[in-house]
Every structure is written in structure tokens, then in C-alpha cells.
Amino acid sequence: MAEEPTKTKTLQPVIILSQPQMGENIGATARVMRNFGLLELRIISPRDGWPNAKSTAMAAGAFNLMKPVRVFEDTATAIADLQQVFAVTARLRDMEKPVLSPDTAMEKIHAASNFGARSGLLFGPEASGLSNAEVTACDGILTYPVASDFASLNLAQAVGVAAFAWRNSTDIPGLYVDQNRAADNPLATKQELAAMLEHLEEELLQAKFFHPPEKALVMMQNLQNLFARAEPTAQEIRTLRGVIKALSHGRGKNK
Amino acid sequence: MAEEPTKTKTLQPVIILSQPQMGENIGATARVMRNFGLLELRIISPRDGWPNAKSTAMAAGAFNLMKPVRVFEDTATAIADLQQVFAVTARLRDMEKPVLSPDTAMEKIHAASNFGARSGLLFGPEASGLSNAEVTACDGILTYPVASDFASLNLAQAVGVAAFAWRNSTDIPGLYVDQNRAADNPLATKQELAAMLEHLEEELLQAKFFHPPEKALVMMQNLQNLFARAEPTAQEIRTLRGVIKALSHGRGKNK
Numbered sequence: 001m002a003e004e005p006t007k008t009k010t011l012q013p014v015i016i017l018s019q020p021q022m023g024e025n026i027g028a029t030a031r032v033m034r035n036f037g038l039l040e041l042r043i044i045s046p047r048d049g050w051p052n053a054k055s056t057a058m059a060a061g062a063f064n065l066m067k068p069v070r071v072f073e074d075t076a077t078a079i080a081d082l083q084q085v086f087a088v089t090a091r092l093r094d095m096e097k098p099v100l101s102p103d104t105a106m107e108k109i110h111a112a113s114n115f116g117a118r119s120g121l122l123f124g125p126e127a128s129g130l131s132n133a134e135v136t137a138c139d140g141i142l143t144y145p146v147a148s149d150f151a152s153l154n155l156a157q158a159v160g161v162a163a164f165a166w167r168n169s170t171d172i173p174g175l176y177v178d179q180n181r182a183a184d185n186p187l188a189t190k191q192e193l194a195a196m197l198e199h200l201e202e203e204l205l206q207a208k209f210f211h212p213p214e215k216a217l218v219m220m221q222n223l224q225n226l227f228a229r230a231e232p233t234a235q236e237i238r239t240l241r242g243v244i245k246a247l248s249h250g251r252g253k254n255k
Numbered sequence: 256m257a258e259e260p261t262k263t264k265t266l267q268p269v270i271i272l273s274q275p276q277m278g279e280n281i282g283a284t285a286r287v288m289r290n291f292g293l294l295e296l297r298i299i300s301p302r303d304g305w306p307n308a309k310s311t312a313m314a315a316g317a318f319n320l321m322k323p324v325r326v327f328e329d330t331a332t333a334i335a336d337l338q339q340v341f342a343v344t345a346r347l348r349d350m351e352k353p354v355l356s357p358d359t360a361m362e363k364i365h366a367a368s369n370f371g372a373r374s375g376l377l378f379g380p381e382a383s384g385l386s387n388a389e390v391t392a393c394d395g396i397l398t399y400p401v402a403s404d405f406a407s408l409n410l411a412q413a414v415g416v417a418a419f420a421w422r423n424s425t426d427i428p429g430l431y432v433d434q435n436r437a438a439d440n441p442l443a444t445k446q447e448l449a450a451m452l453e454h455l456e457e458e459l460l461q462a463k464f465f466h467p468p469e470k471a472l473v474m475m476q477n478l479q480n481l482f483a484r485a486e487p488t489a490q491e492i493r494t495l496r497g498v499i500k501a502l503s504h505g506r507g508k509n510k
Contacts, residue, residue: 032412037402065405096440096488102423145422147292150320157287157415160408164416167400168357185351233351 010170011113014040015159016078016085018134019125021047027058028156030069034062036163044072047125075122075134083117084108087130087138088158090151095132098140102165105142110169121162126155188237196237196244197224203248266368267292268421270414271333271340273299273389274380282313283411285324289317291418296324299333302380330377330389338372339363342393343413344385345406353395357420360397365424376417381410443492451492451499452479458503 015033020026020043030041043050050071056063063069072078079085086105087097100108109119122138124130135141144161146153153161188196201220210216232240270288275281275298285296298305305326311318318324327333334340341360342352355363364374377393379385390396399416401408408416443451456475465471487495 028409028412031409034405035401035408035412036399060407062405096491102419144291144419145425146290150289150317152315153290153415154283154286154411156409157283157290157412160412160415161419164357164399164419170400236351 010110011116011118012038012040013109013162013166014042014082014118014120015162016042016044016075016120016122017046017155017159018044018075018078018122018130019047020123020155021126022155023048023052023054024058025126025155026052027055027060027062029159030055030059030062030066032156032160033163034065036160036167038163038166039066041066042070042072042078042120044075044078046071075137079120079122079137081118082120084112085120085122085138086140086142087135088121088123088142088162089130089135090143090146090153091129092141092143093132093135095135095141097135097138100140100142102142102144102162103169105140106165106169108140109166121159123155123158185233185235188232188234192234192237193224193227193232196241197227199241200244203244207248207251265365265425266371266373267294268364268417269295269297269337269373269375270417271297271299271330271375271377272301272410272414273330273333273377273385274302275378275410276302276381277410278303278307278309279313280381280410281307282310282315282317284414285310285314285317285321287411287415288418289320291415291422293418293421294321296321297327297333297375298324299327299330301326330392334375334377334392336373337375339367340375340377340393341395341397342377342379342385342390343397343417344379344390345398345401345408346384347396347398348387348390350387350390350396352390352393355395355397357397357399357417358424360395361420361424363395364421376414378410378413440488440490443487443489447489447492448479448482448487451496452482454496455499458499462503462506 015029015038017026017029020029023046026041026043026046033039033041046052048054050069086100086108092099105121112119121142122130122134124134142162144153144158197220200223201216204210205216210219227240230236270284270293272281272284275284278301281296281298281301288294288296301307303309305324325333341355341363347354360376367374376397377385377389379389397417399408399413452475455478456471459465460471465474482495485491
């Protein structure tokens with residue numbers, strides 16, 4: 001049998017901002033990139049120069065936890081070393097260029113990465129967006145499923161969606177495996193659940209809760225379904241038994 | 256045969272901001288909600304009052320294209336009419352509460368909507384996040400695959416990710432069906448592609464491009480693969496034939 005190929009470490013996409021205007025947006029971009037684990041930001045001719053105090057304030061410390069930002073004079077130089085670049089834009093050009101969803105774009109970035117190729121995502125300036133020449137230099141248009149009558153995202157929001165889509169497309173083992181269910185607080189066994197339900201049924205019988213009595217079976221099934229759905233822990237079952245005991249304690253005496 | 260059940264119109268999740276501090280974030284929230292087609296925003300006790308000029312400035316007109324924002328005094332009132340609410344937070348509490356990915360949360364919102372139930376997504380204040388009491392009042396925790404060492408998103412970015420995940424989970428017919436390939440600019444037929452390749456091969460033969468001549472077959476296969484991969488339109492094929500003609504025109508004469 002052939003050996004499994006070694007899984008190459010996935011290469012992140014580089015985020016490239018073409019001629020960003022507001023320093024705040026560059027800082028907010030860095031923050032959300034770092035939130036989703038992206039480390040490499042490039043800037044082409046930022047309007048207000050670089051570094052930028054407003055950018056630093058909005059980044060909430062992200063720049064210190066990323067690769068140093070690189071500033072370029074033009075788009076060609078900024079993307080020169082990359083093998084695959086997608087233009088992120090809501091404005092679909094009259095251009096023969098594939099239009100990709102975030103999911104598809106991320107698949108293509110992973111696929112390229114498997115062959116050691118690096119990808120970039122190119123975002124245009126706030127007011128005007130990417131030029132047609134910049135879009136032409138890219139391999140495809142990445143567009144989001146925006147409302148057609150209100151399609152223009154804030155620049156950092158646009159980067160945020162891409163950064164999320166990237167991270168969401170990578171395997172992060174165990175993230176959603178109910179971390180809150182710690183090993184020291186295990187789910188109840190079926191026996192513990194059944195014993196609690198027996199206890200409950202016994203007290204309900206004594207309280208003459210079931211009338212007519214033949215309703216008991218269906219009623220207890222309903223209660224069992226309810227409690228099973230809650231997926232209780234062993235500790236919660238103990239709490240419920242305490243509740244049943246407390247509620248029924250001394251009940252007969254006041255009659 | 257039973258009739259297909261009528262597909263209920265999908266009910267959008269309501270976005271609920273608990274005690275937001277900065278008006279800018281409320282405005283940026285509205286903008287990105289509207290970008291992804293979400294129309295209902297509720298605010299619980301905004302710190303700087305409501306309405307708020309900074310909020311309006313950041314919204315880029317979104318408020319005019321949404322339902323009127325409703326302001327509530329407390330969380331219980333703000334979520335009272337909803338059947339399913341998820342707390343959006345990066346801070347996983349020591350609490351028996353399911354932890355959901357964006358994809359799973361959106362599935363649950365669609366599933367509830369199929370039975371006419373409305374859902375909400377609850378976001379906490381910028382500095383402190385949701386209280387444990389607020390998380391407890393929810394049906395689950397929605398968390399994003401953030402970097403564990405830099406997990407705190409800007410509030411409007413957090414809403415933006417949810418709004419994108421929502422829109423991305425709904426069917427938007429034809430969005431990624433290569434809109435740029437308009438009906439008046441159809442893909443080339445296989446015959447047009449083949450004729451162009453024959454034209455090219457003929458000119459290359461005359462130019463003695465293939466040596467040794469037995470390489471012609473493989474070389475032409477490679478060129479066919481290259482041009483097929485480009486998925487050319489009929490117009491592009493005409494352009495290519497013009498290019499071949501122009502390049503080969505008069506070639507022999509200068510020899």
C-alpha cells in the first residue's frame with residue numbers, strides 16, 4: 001500500500017490593501033486579521049503615510065503579534081512574489097474573470113498551498129475600490145453574498161469576512177467539541193438518568209399526579225424525552241434528585 | 256403521493272446589542288447588517304443614549320433601509336418574544352451550555368424558522384462582554400474560530416461575521432454562476448476552439464516550430480489543454496485567430 005502523502009503545512013493568504021485612505025481601517029484590518037490568525041499584511045501607497053497613529057490605536061496591539069507590515073509603491077510589486085491573487089470586490093466588472101464565493105476561494109488557496117504556492121487577497125481603497133487594471137492582474141474575483149442595494153462593506157469588515165472564511169476553512173481540532181463538558185464533569189450515565197426518572201415517577205405516583213393512571217406511561221415518556229434532550233451531567237442529575245426530594249418532602253403531612 | 260410541504264419564508268435572526276458603549280460601533284453594526292440583508296436591530300441600554308450622531312455617521316445610510324431600531328431597558332425584555340437566542344462570545348464560560356460554530360448556529364436558526372420560530376443573536380458590551388446571567392438566558396454559545404491569544408473582536412466585526420455567516424447559509428440563486436459570462440458573450444464552441452488550434456498548428460508547421468516533427472502531437476495537446484483551461488469565449492477565440500494571423504503575416508518574406 002502506498003504511504004499517505006505528508007500533509008503540507010497550510011500557507012496563509014497575504015492580505016494586501018491597495019491605497020487605503022483611513023489609518024483607522026488599516027488598524028481595524030490588522031486587529032481582525034490577528035483575531036483569525038492571519039499574520040501578513042501589505043499596504044500599497046497608504047494615503048496618510050506609514051506608520052500611522054490612528055492605525056496603531058485601532059489595532060489593539062495586533063501589529064505586535066504579526067509579521068512587520070510591508071509598504072509597496074504599486075500593486076505589481078506588492079503581488080510580485082505570489083502565485084495566486086484574488087481581487088475582493090462587490091463590483092462585478094464586465095470582464096472575463098471567474099467570480100468566486102469565499103468558500104471556493106479558500107479551497108483554491110488551500111489547493112495552491114498544497115503545492116507550496118502562496119496566495120494573496122487584494123482589497124481596494126475605501127471610496128473607489130480596485131481599478132480595472134488591478135482586477136485584471138488577479139486570477140479571479142472574490143465576492144461576498146451582499147445585498148445588491150447596499151453592497152459596499154467597510155474595508156476592515158471586508159477583510160474580516162475573508163479572515164473568518166479562511167480560519168473557518170482550516171481544521172481547528174476540537175474547537176466545537178463541547179469544551180464546556182470538562183472531563184471532571186461528565187454526562188450522566190443512562191443508569192443515573194433512569195434512576196432519577198424512577199424516583200420522580202414514584203413521587204408522582206404517591207402524589208396521584210397521573211389521572212387517569214393509564215396516562216402514566218406516556219407522561220413519563222415525555223418527561224424522559226425532555227430530560228434526555230437536556231443531556232444532563234451526573235452532577236445535574238444529583239441536583240434534580242435533590243429537587244424532587246425537597247419538593248416531595250413533607251408533602252403528605254399537610255394534607 | 257403526499258404533497259410537498261410549502262417552504263416557509265426564512266425568518267432572519269434579530270441582532271441584539273447589550274449595553275453597547277460606542278455609537279460608532281452601533282452604526283458600523285447597522286451598516287454590515289444591511290450589507291448582508293439583516294434588517295432588525297435591538298439595543299439594550301446604550302451607554303451614550305439613542306439616537307446617536309456618531310452612530311448615524313458610521314451607518315452610511317443603513318438605518319434608513321432597515322426596520323426602526325428598538326431600544327430596551329434590559330435583556331429579558333429585549334429577547335422576550337424570541338424562541339431561540341444564542342450568546343455570541345469568545346469567552347467560553349464554565350457553564351453547561353452547547354458551544355456552536357457559526358455554521359451550526361445558522362442551521363439551527365433555519366430549522367427554527369421552518370417552524371415559524373424567531374431567533375436572536377445577543378452581543379455584549381465592548382469592554383466587558385456578556386454577563387453570565389445573559390449567557391445563561393440563552394440557548395447556546397456561538398463562538399468563532401478565533402486565535403486563542405487574541406480572541407477579542409471589535410463589536411461590529413463580530414456582528415459582521417454573524418451577518419455574513421447568515422447570508423452565506425441562505426440560498427441566493429445564481430450569485431456565483433459566473434455572472435460575468437453574459438448571454439451576449441457566450442463561451443466558444445468546441446468547433447471554434449478546434450478551428451483556432453488547427454489554424455495555430457498550420458502556422459507553426461510552416462514556421463518549422465516542431466522539431467523533431469514527432470513532437471507536434473504532444474506540443475499541440477499541451478496548447479489545447481492551456482486554451483481549454485482558459486474557457487475562452489467565442490469573441491476571445493476570434494481575437495486569438497487575429498493574433499495568430501498578425502504574428503504569422505509576412506513572416507516568410509523577411510527570411
